[in-house]
Amino acid sequence: MPALPQLYPYKAGPIEMIVMPGEIVGVWVNKVYNFFKVDFIEGIMESEPIEIDLGAVLAGAASATTQLALLEMPTSEFGQFRARVMDDISAIVFQGRADQRHKLFTRVATLTRFTSLHDPCGHTTEFFVHEDSFAFLQAQNQTSYNLAQTRVAFHGFRYVLTPLPEYSWTLKNLPPSWTRVPATAHL
Amino acid sequence: MEARGIRKSSAIITIAAGATPQNLYLRTAGGQNPRTVILRKILAYNAVAATTLMIGTGLAAAWAQQWPTFRLVNNQDNEWTEDQIPEVELSANLTVQTDVLGVLVQVEVDEVGS
Numbered sequence: 441m442p443a444l445p446q447l448y449p450y451k452a453g454p455i456e457m458i459v460m461p462g463e464i465v466g467v468w469v470n471k472v473y474n475f476f477k478v479d480f481i482e483g484i485m486e487s488e489p490i491e492i493d494l495g496a497v498l499a500g501a502a503s504a505t506t507q508l509a510l511l512e513m514p515t516s517e518f519g520q521f522r523a524r525v526m527d528d529i530s531a532i533v534f535q536g537r538a539d540q541r542h543k544l545f546t547r548v549a550t551l552t553r554f555t556s557l558h559d560p561c562g563h564t565t566e567f568f569v570h571e572d573s574f575a576f577l578q579a580q581n582q583t584s585y586n587l588a589q590t591r592v593a594f595h596g597f598r599y600v601l602t603p604l605p606e607y608s609w610t611l612k613n614l615p616p617s618w619t620r621v622p623a624t625a626h627l
Numbered sequence: 628m629e630a631r632g633i634r635k636s637s638a639i640i641t642i643a644a645g646a647t648p649q650n651l652y653l654r655t656a657g658g659q660n661p662r663t664v665i666l667r668k669i670l671a672y673n674a675v676a677a678t679t680l681m682i683g684t685g686l687a688a689a690w691a692q693q694w695p696t697f698r699l700v701n702n703q704d705n706e707w708t709e710d711q712i713p714e715v716e717l718s719a720n721l722t723v724q725t726d727v728l729g730v731l732v733q734v735e736v737d738e739v740g741s
Contacts, residue, residue, distance in 0.1 A: 500657055528633065530658060553633045554741045582657025 448619065452563045455522055457481050457597050464604065464618040467518055467570045468626070473609040475618065476516070476601035484519065486595035494590040497529065497581040503590060505534060505578040511569050511594060516603065518570040518623055521596040522562035525551050528583055529590045533567060534576035539625035541567060541575075550580070551592065566596075570623040631665065632737035640723060642730040648690040651682065651723040652736055662740030663716045667709040669697070671732045677701040678726040682734075684719040693717060699730065 449458050459465055459478050466473030484490065490510055494503040513519050525531060531551040533541040542549040551565055559565070569575055579590040607615050637652040654664045671680050678699050683692040693715055699705050716739065723732055 528635070528655070552741065557630055557633070580657075583655045584653040584657075 449520070449568070449621065450563050450566050453561050455520070455561070455563075455566075455596060458520060458621070459599075459619050464607075464615045465518075465599070465601070465621050466609070466615075466618045467568070467601075467621045467623050469570050469573050469624050473620065475604040475607040475609075475615055477604055478599050479602055480600035482598050484521070484594070484596050484598055486524065486593050490595070491526075491591055491593040492577065494529075494531075494577060494579040494592070497579055497587045497590050499581055499583060499585050499587075501581055503579040505537060505576050507537070508569070508575045508577060511575060513569050513571050513598070515571055516601045518568055518599050518601065518621060519596055520566065520568055520599070520621075521594045523551050523565040523567075524556060524562060524593045524595075525553050526591040526593060527587055527589060528553055528581075529579040529587065530582055531590075531592055532578045532580070534578070535567065535569075535624050536574065537576050541625050543625075568621050568623040570621070573624055630737065632662070632739035634667065634735060635738055636735045637721075637733055640732045642723070642725045642728050642732065645727045646724060648681075648683065648686050648722040648724040650686070650720055651732060652721040652734055654717075654720055654736075655738055655740070658740075660740060661718065662738040663718050664721060665714055665716050665737040665739065666694070666712055666721065666734060667737055668735035669705075669707040669712070669732070670734070671697070671699055671705045671730060672703075673699045673705070673725070673727070673730045674702055675727045675729045678730060680705070680723065680725050680730070680732065682721060682723050684717055684722055686722055690722065690724070699725065
């Protein structure tokens, strides 16, 4: 009997799908899980169209908090992304605009060029975007010189969904088996 | 060899005055914890006269040489790579001095931090 693949978010190693087509996901948006069946999955390659340049940043300064409109997903779809920092910046991830991701009680972890030294596969950078629940990035330049460009590249998977209104997180009427997709911050 | 930091480079530095230390590589000191610097590669060119190259930290009276003196042959490109340079890790900007002015120097470093 073939073994079922072990799929889940933030899995260490080269990026993999978090579910197989036909399985059920619960997408965390606005403090509730919304349930969907996954109909279709395809890869999103790291490539120039989904690489963002947060612009020139002076030494010691920070960029504007920038909406990752390039990662917006269509209705009834979500994306799974990992990030790779290309320039010497420290980037804060927000989802929505004022809600920091990767946060502790007093500190917020950031994406840097060092991330790939200890996490070559980027699994700790993984995040999810459901429809227009945008992610945002702010680049901080901690060097002693101005940066002409501050780039972050992404890759991952696209998931096409069918809503399952018969299930409700609020009413605690849950599917028998489902995978959690943290598509916004947990406040 | 496992990378300890991220590889960065200095600008091309032209020595402005003989026997006077000047900045060579400014380390990244922003953020919660300033990074440290490991010198990995040196490229120096001199068309004035054979001279010496000293790399260290500090300017003026604060100058402290951190590696033995390198000999620069006149009219040659002089190169040292990481397997030839002791892995000294410093918490300061790198500075440089030579005996004569006009020498061109550029270095690569690993910045260690997070």
